[in-house]
Amino acid sequence: MARIVPAEVPYEPSIAAELTRIMPPGVPPLVLFRTMAKSPRVFARMFAGGLLDKGPLSLRQREIVIDRTTARLGCEYEWGVHVAFFAERAGLSAGQVASTVAGAADAGCWTPDEQALMSLVDDLVDRRAIANATWVGLTAHFDDAQILEAIALVGYYHTISFLCVGLELPLESYGARFPMAHD
Template sequence: MPRIAPAEPPYAPAIAAELDRIMPTGVEPLLLFRTLARNPRVFARLFAGGLLDRGALSLRQREIVIDRTTARLGCEYEWGVHVAFFADRAGLTDEQVTATAHGGRDAACWPDDERALLALVDDLVDCRTLATETWEGMKAHFDDAQVLEAIALVGYYHTISFLCRGLALPCEPYAARFPAKAGAPDRTVRDKEDDR
């Protein structure tokens, strides 16, 4: 069990509406969301700050940033949920999914623009800043709006990773697990198009 017991239905109307909006049909709300619902203010603020809608980055670019951030921070819960829900839709191969958790930023499975995203995540997680080389790599492939969104995603999922790990959330039953270096994750949830 997590350190704080998750809320159970019936949820407050505002929380129920958000859970219905974000969760795929027929999938129970995430343990993270139900735990955050114990504090409606935190729940509302985190949902208001979410970046899973259409933005400056493509779905694939967004998921590379999220997967790399959560993996680098050791957050198997959030990494596994994103791999289960989004990896196939984002066109990530099993090799690439594994590389988000174990590969170097220069792994052969990534094109140059995606290597730049990985470098951005690695610099921010490891050094809390961007090296000049990393900045130049990003600017070679992405415009200002995309760079800002990538940095915001790393920050947001840093917070989400802290919540998941601090609350000791067990992985969702359908979520991918961190792969062994030679293996690939099991991706089982392929529901609901990303229509946001």
């Protein structure tokens, strides 16, 4: 059971409108969103800072950063939701999805630009800094706007991971599970 009981219908009108806008038709609002709805201010700020719109990174690049960040932070909830909703659309194979959890940043299943993104996540999560070698790899493949977007994604999903893990949110029934959970 989550540490904070998620909001239930009827939602505050502004929250109901946002939930309708962001959730696919027929899919109930995520436990995370309903929990954040208990604080309309945090809910509004969370969505104001969201980075799921079209940005300078491709959908695939964005999802690699998000999946690696949430996996490295042990957030099966958010990782599983993103894998369920976006992995196929982003063209991520089952092996690549698994690699976001347990693979090396330079695993052969990734292109050089994707390896640079994986290294960025690992550096920021592990050291809260970016190594010079990682920076060189990033600048070889990405412009300033793309690099800033990738760093912001790591930070945003660090926060989301802290919320999910700290609140002990129950996993969504349709969410993917970390590969090692089935071993």
